[in-house]
Amino acid sequence: MSDRINDDSDVDTYTGGLRTASVSAQFKVASIKRQREMLPIFRHRQALLYIVETSPVVVLIGHTGSGKSTQLTQYLYEEGWTSESKSIACTQPRRVAAMSIAARVAQEIGCQVGQTVGYSIRFEDMTSSSTRIKYLTDGMLLRELLVDPLLSRYSVVIIDEAHERSIYTDILLCILKKVIRKRNDLRLIISSATLQAEEFASFFGPDTKIVSIEGKSYPVDIVYLSEPTDNYVERTIQTILDIHNEEPEGDILAFLTGREEINTVVEEIVNRSTTDSNRQARLLPLPLYAGLPQDQQIRIFDPAPEDTRKVVVATNIAEASVTIDGIIYVIDCGFVKLRAYDPASRIESLVVSPVSKAAAIQRAGRAGRTNPGKCFRLYTSQAAEKVLPDVSVPEIQRTNLAGPILQLKSLGIENIAKLDMIKPPPTDLVVNALEILFSFGALDEYGKLTPGIGERMAELPLDPMLSKVLLISQNLGCMDQMMKIAAMMSVENVFYRPENDRTAAEMEHLKFTVDEGDHLTLYNVYQAFTVRGKGSSKWAHDKYLNYKSLSRAVSVRNQLARYLEKLGINVTGSTSLPTANVETIIKCLVRGYFANAAIMQPDGSFKLVGSQKIVWPHPSSVMYTRSAEWVIYSQVIELGDKTYILGITKIERDWLLEAAPEYYHVRRGRA
């Protein structure tokens, strides 16, 4: 599926041509050359190379299907920008994109991935000394800046999909602005959608050139509601049935905000279309969201059977991450779930918000990839104009900055407030992050990285709290267990609970559950998978566990071991120690999560220590059906009108005082 999941359609628009097997190698080379020359960007090859030669910063507006992600790197390579052992870097906000684009470009150049063309993402480095074109995630390039502050090994850096404004893209652009002042020979290319191009150009100053390249797509008719709806889920169902009864054949893609809405629509379509005998053709509704196991996700790529119309009901995963061929109709509900973070309460939330105009354009475009299409927007044209924001708030302005600030400190950037950013983060987010890092002992009272713990925390690719736990585990003798717990906490959707098989799944999951809580339950699952299950997918499937998540956890554990070894910690020695007891492991967790303590109330809710806020155990937690007194939790999130804690483990009150005497000294009595 990697050749179909990408963030830019220019990777797979022409894979069809490559499936003509059994042709001679020479013909294939000629065919690839011809396909490359048919892409819209090819006409601009010379002009682009001239602009890059003469301007330090170029903003490239490349529409979907223009070929920018795959071709620009090759043009620069062919033109000699990689002589003198320099390379070209091209960043992507998503791992799958870095992998699949690298695979495509390697094929076009005629090399193995990892030779002239390679990629680098967390836990996977597919590059070698001969790599000249390197695709990597934006977070990975930021990591590289830690060891090579001037990016001396690169002659050109391309920041692709910059309009998505991931937090790492924003930080990279801020640092790259400094780097290009010191390196006259470095070129920076920022690839962006139309609406944001001007903002990037003005950030980099008057010498910046803007270039626009047309794309390869078909016209899409936009249809609005004449009156607003107060129930977009029901309206989605009706619109699907209307399209089915009135419009010519072609598959449908409907955008909704979450799993629950998606399941409602899928069920209702099944129910209502069987009673609706107007047409012979049937409807085949398929759900798509990130939490769905992979074997079910890939069903959306199967062509619909004869006389059947496929309806993919998806979250915004289908907006950029997943591209489905053959979509003619798009239904856009006009909303999206966005993550926010409140530094005062330190609580994250997921809130249903109006989509941005930029996202609405992207959604509509999904209908015109292979044929002219039609997009039904479930809001009025007035709302589209007046209510929708132009672009959504950049991630750096709505997220917990503790991790990113730790990394910036490690880059030697002391005064975060003075950074020249496109949109700087609000002061309270920065202050909050500094306070969190100070309470861990990662920063001293002057805001400087502490030599022992802070410097080491910055090296680990984990949440600061979890980094702290892992580093402390060495002293407590439970590093082997903690590496596995940290790995399991870094992957998502370990447990699989299908709607129609829920009881059976819950019975299987119960076999791993322990009364102490979620963290030790995760440890049990890891042990069972690697020892009894021998890492097999059948074993995982039988136990209703997500095989892909478990395999990733194993690879994360191994990578963590390598990071710790690099920090001079003897990992192999520690794994041969006698097994640490349960109390030691929990005490170790408390050393990192001491600020996340709560007490259970008689009604089953929890009161957070400090804020006194009332929260509920999330139904995914083992504490949902168990009782406790004192607990620590690893996540708190507000969903709708309720706040939940997840990753819960029972503790003793005294362990909090023991783990953080200074922190709890001032608060004693308030809990």
Add this chain to the structure above:
DNA sequence: TTTTCCGTG
């Protein structure tokens, strides 16, 4: 009391 948008090191 009955379940989570998408990403990243």
